[in-house]
Structure formats: C-alpha cells, structure tokens
Amino acid sequence: MSLHLIQPLDYILIAEDSVVQAKKLQKLLEDYKLNSLVCKNGKEALEQAEKKKPILIISDVVMPVMDGYTLCKNIKSNASLRDTPFMILTSLSDPLDIIKGLQAGADNFLTKPYEEKYLLSRINYLLTNKMIRDTSNVDVNMEIVFQNQKFIINSDKKQILDLLLSVYEAAMVRNSQLQVAQRQLQILNEELKQANSELESFAHAVSHDLKTPLTGIQGIYELFVEEYGNTLDEKAMEYLHWIKVATNNMSDLIKDLLNFSKSSRANLYPEEVHLSQMAEQVIKELRMTNFKANYQIHIQPDIKVYADPSMMRIVLTNLLSNALKYSQKVDNPTIYFGKTSYHGREILYVKDNGAGFSMEKATQLFKPFTRLHSESEFQGTGIGLSTVKRIIDRHNGEIWCESEPGKGAVFYFTLNLDPAHQSDSETTGETPVN
Structure with missing residues (x-):
C-alpha cells in the first residue's frame, strides 16, 4: 500500500496531546487527501485503534495517561493491530530514545521539528513496505547492553533495520543543516x-x-x-x-x-610585571595632572603578573583614573588596588567608595562609547573600559564588576598567569574586598 492506493475510509491515527501540534499535522495530511483522527493521549488512541484499525499511527512520546512507547507496545502486542506501522515523534535528544523505540517495536522515528516532504516520504515508505513486513514478520528476541543496562528487543529484522535507517537519515539531515549553519556563521x-x-x-x-x-x-x-x-x-x-x-x-x-x-x-610581549609598583606610578601621575582631592590610596604590595607591561599600564590607568574620578565628590575618597582569591584562582581588583552605578546597567559598561553618568556629572570618552576588556580578553582573562549607586564600585579582573609567576593566591596586604 502506498499513498496513491489509500482507500477513502482509510485513516491515519495521530496521538498528540498538544492541540497546536496535532492541528498542524492533521492539516498537512489533509492537504494530501489523507484522512486522520486525533487522540490526546495513548489510552484514547489505543481504544480508537481497537474500534477501527488505522493504516498508520503517528504518536508523540510524552503524553498524559499513556505515553507513546506504552501505546506502541500495546499496539504491537495486539494480534489484530501489530502489523500497523507505528511512527514515533521525538527530538532524539537521548540515545535511550532509540533503545526505547526498539523495545516498544516502533517502525520509524520522525524527528521534531519535521519537514513536510520528509514526513510524507516516511509515510509513503512505511505504507509501501507494509506487505513486505507482513510476509516476513518473524520475531527476534535480542538482548543488547547499553550504558550498563540490558534491553530485550522483540522486533523483526526488517523492523529494526527500518527504525535504525530512519534514525540515521534524521541524523544526516541534522548534520547537513548544522554544516550549512556553520558555514553561514x-x-x-x-x-x-x-x-x-x-x-x-x-x-x-x-x-x-x-x-x-x-x-x-x-x-x-x-x-x-x-x-x-x-x-x-x-x-x-x-x-x-x-x-x-x-x-x-x-x-x-x-x-x-x-x-x-x-x-x-599591537603584538603582546609578556614578561613579569610588578603591578603594585606600576599602580603607584600611575596614581602619582594621575594626581599630578587631574585629581587634587585628598584621597586615601591603598595599594597591596608585591603583586606580580605575567603580562604585556604596556597593556597593563593602559588597564591600570583606566581603572584607577575611573576610581579617582567617580570618588572625588565624596567625603574621604578611598581607593584600593589589590588581589584576592576564589577557589584557587587569583583575582585582581580596583575598588572605590564613589558614585557607583546600578548593576542593571553593568552589561553596557564594556561597550565602546557607553557612559552611565552624564558629561555634566563626570567627564569621559566612554572608551576606556571597552579598551580594558579587550586587553584582558587578549590575556585570556575575565573582567567583571560589582556596584551599587552611592556605594562605590569594585572592578575585578583575571589574567592567564604563567605558572612560574603565580603565587599561592592568598590575600595579603592592605585591605581585602568586602
């Protein structure tokens, strides 16, 4: 039997609890002059099949009352229904889906989302080959082991081959789609x-x-x-x-x-960099040119990293100048530069007690020309932090921040430090981050 040999009273039984998915599938079949009937769970579908035998059953897996695998087992254990081709709708997200389909005696898989032409070709194949299966329907009791579990497969060889071929075909289609997407990307x-x-x-x-x-x-x-x-x-x-x-x-x-x-x-030329000394020099230069307030500066001593020194100067200049700038209007402006550790990972930080900002805007901070404060409040170009992020990225590190309006900000960053220059990552020195 193939599509052109289907009789007017023949119908395809759909077991699907999603109204939208069921209507979509039913409409597709109707467009090709195929009658169908929808049941919202496996129990209803089994009762309907026993009343009037369908020429094909298409079933979802996850349904209330009775799932698709249980429905398939019941169909295949019923002498009058066992020759009815059974197609399972699945995402094939787990290899066990295939094992369960084989155990249940399913004839074919249809992966979701499915293409119209592929669905029709599968239906035509199942109906065309129905007579072949009828004449060679010999049960095979096969024991297989998968993921340290034993499974008994009660299906004929043709049925097993059809099911596995449908899985392989679906995988090839997905692989082709993935290759196209990768090329486009x-x-x-x-x-x-x-x-x-x-x-x-x-x-x-x-x-x-x-x-x-x-x-x-x-x-x-x-x-x-x-x-x-x-x-x-x-x-x-x-x-x-x-x-x-x-x-x-x-x-x-x-x-x-x-x-x-x-x-x-610019090319990177990494070497051992004494960040504590560099931070002191940067602070001295910044305070001579722009920042005259009576700051309290705390720089943790002996912080050394393996990095490009010119790039590290840009990082410290931007982070420390921001700390100075955004804390210059508060009483007792205080700046910290130091290191801490988290799960053995060394983390550097610059902390201030200045204006701060809402963390809702934090994702915008590292984009070029982004400013969280108006020009009248604090001057700036909006490029500094995006430059810092690029440099940190090139050192295979990360940068992030914590802040609250009126309570200052902390900028953390990591670098892919050379093992020969990493310390035991314990916090020492002036002040830990709270």
Missing part, C-alpha cells in the same frame, strides 16, 4: 572581523591624523596666554579657558581611540 564571523578591522584602522588613522594639528593648537594656546594673557579682560580669559578644556577633551579622546585600536592590533 563562519561567513558572518569573517565579515564581522573584516568590519572591525576596518573600523579600528579608520579610528587609528583619524586619531593619528588629528593628533598633530591638535598639538599645534595647544602649543599656540600656550604661547598666546604667555604673551598676551596680561592684556586680556576676564571675559576673554574665560573664553580661553573653555578652549583649553575643549582641546584637553579632544586630546583625551584621541589618546583613548589610539589605545582602543592598539588593544587589539
């Missing part, structure tokens, strides 16, 4: 990589080209103030002040863009 990744490279090259070129004329503007400004500053009134000096602020902001932006480009373009 590879193409998209290459396009994204190319776009990022072009963007970084553009940012580097623009920043470098702007740096020279900006240096000239700043030099002319200094000469103008030196020679004519005493002759200018208060209003003119205010204008000059804002020129200086604007050029300084522009200089910071160019520097950050160059660092951002460098963070992914």
Whole structure:
C-alpha cells in the first residue's frame, strides 16, 4: 500500500496531546487527501485503534495517561493491530530514545521539528513496505547492553533495520543543516572581523591624523596666554579657558581611540610585571595632572603578573583614573588596588567608595562609547573600559564588576598567569574586598 492506493475510509491515527501540534499535522495530511483522527493521549488512541484499525499511527512520546512507547507496545502486542506501522515523534535528544523505540517495536522515528516532504516520504515508505513486513514478520528476541543496562528487543529484522535507517537519515539531515549553519556563521564571523578591522584602522588613522594639528593648537594656546594673557579682560580669559578644556577633551579622546585600536592590533610581549609598583606610578601621575582631592590610596604590595607591561599600564590607568574620578565628590575618597582569591584562582581588583552605578546597567559598561553618568556629572570618552576588556580578553582573562549607586564600585579582573609567576593566591596586604 502506498499513498496513491489509500482507500477513502482509510485513516491515519495521530496521538498528540498538544492541540497546536496535532492541528498542524492533521492539516498537512489533509492537504494530501489523507484522512486522520486525533487522540490526546495513548489510552484514547489505543481504544480508537481497537474500534477501527488505522493504516498508520503517528504518536508523540510524552503524553498524559499513556505515553507513546506504552501505546506502541500495546499496539504491537495486539494480534489484530501489530502489523500497523507505528511512527514515533521525538527530538532524539537521548540515545535511550532509540533503545526505547526498539523495545516498544516502533517502525520509524520522525524527528521534531519535521519537514513536510520528509514526513510524507516516511509515510509513503512505511505504507509501501507494509506487505513486505507482513510476509516476513518473524520475531527476534535480542538482548543488547547499553550504558550498563540490558534491553530485550522483540522486533523483526526488517523492523529494526527500518527504525535504525530512519534514525540515521534524521541524523544526516541534522548534520547537513548544522554544516550549512556553520558555514553561514563562519561567513558572518569573517565579515564581522573584516568590519572591525576596518573600523579600528579608520579610528587609528583619524586619531593619528588629528593628533598633530591638535598639538599645534595647544602649543599656540600656550604661547598666546604667555604673551598676551596680561592684556586680556576676564571675559576673554574665560573664553580661553573653555578652549583649553575643549582641546584637553579632544586630546583625551584621541589618546583613548589610539589605545582602543592598539588593544587589539599591537603584538603582546609578556614578561613579569610588578603591578603594585606600576599602580603607584600611575596614581602619582594621575594626581599630578587631574585629581587634587585628598584621597586615601591603598595599594597591596608585591603583586606580580605575567603580562604585556604596556597593556597593563593602559588597564591600570583606566581603572584607577575611573576610581579617582567617580570618588572625588565624596567625603574621604578611598581607593584600593589589590588581589584576592576564589577557589584557587587569583583575582585582581580596583575598588572605590564613589558614585557607583546600578548593576542593571553593568552589561553596557564594556561597550565602546557607553557612559552611565552624564558629561555634566563626570567627564569621559566612554572608551576606556571597552579598551580594558579587550586587553584582558587578549590575556585570556575575565573582567567583571560589582556596584551599587552611592556605594562605590569594585572592578575585578583575571589574567592567564604563567605558572612560574603565580603565587599561592592568598590575600595579603592592605585591605581585602568586602
């Protein structure tokens, strides 16, 4: 029997508890002039099959009252129904699904989600080969061991072969789909990589080209103030002040863009880096240029890592300048740089007691040009933390943060330290992170 030999009163029995899935399957069969009847569980399907024998049963596995495997066993143990082809709908997420299908005596698997043409080809195959199975229906009692469990398979050889072939075919279809998806993903990744490279090259070129004329503007400004500053009134000096602020902001932006480009373009030259000494130098430079508040600075001594020193200076400069900047408006601003450990993993941190931020916005922090505070509150380019993340990523590390509005922030980061330079990861020094 094949699709074109189906009689008007013949029908396919569907056992499916999902109304949506049942309607979808029933509509598909109706489009090809195939009658069907839906039962919402295995018990109802068995009763219906005993009333009127279907030409095929398509059953879901997970159903109330009676599941698909139990329904199949009951059908195959019924002398008048055992020759009815039985197709199981499954995701094939577990190899035991195949064993259970063999145990139950199923004739075929149909993986979800299924394609229309594939379903119809399976139905046609089962109905066409029904007579062959009828004439060679010899039971085989086969014992197999899988995952240290014994299973008895009571099915004829043709039935077992059909079932395994349907599993193999489904696996081949999935593998083909996966290969197509992987190729598409590879193409998209290459396009994204190319776009990022072009963007970084553009940012580097623009920043470098702007740096020279900006240096000239700043030099002319200094000469103008030196020679004519005493002759200018208060209003003119205010204008000059804002020129200086604007050029300084522009200089910071160019520097950050160059660092951002460098963070992914420059080669790494790792060596032992004394981070504690570097942090002290960075703090000293920052306080001489920008931050005049009476800070309490706590730097844990003797922190050494295996990393690129120029990249580590960029990391510390960004994290420490942020800590200084966002704590400068609080009473007793306090900054910590140190290390701690968690499950044997060494973790470095920069902590402050400044403005803080909501953790709901934390996922945005490491994206370029992202700011959590307005320019009027705190100045910045929004590039620093994205540069830091790139550098940490290139050192096979991680960076994350903890914060609360008005209660400061802690930025943690790890590096893929060379084993010869790792310590016992115990916290020593000034102050642990609370």
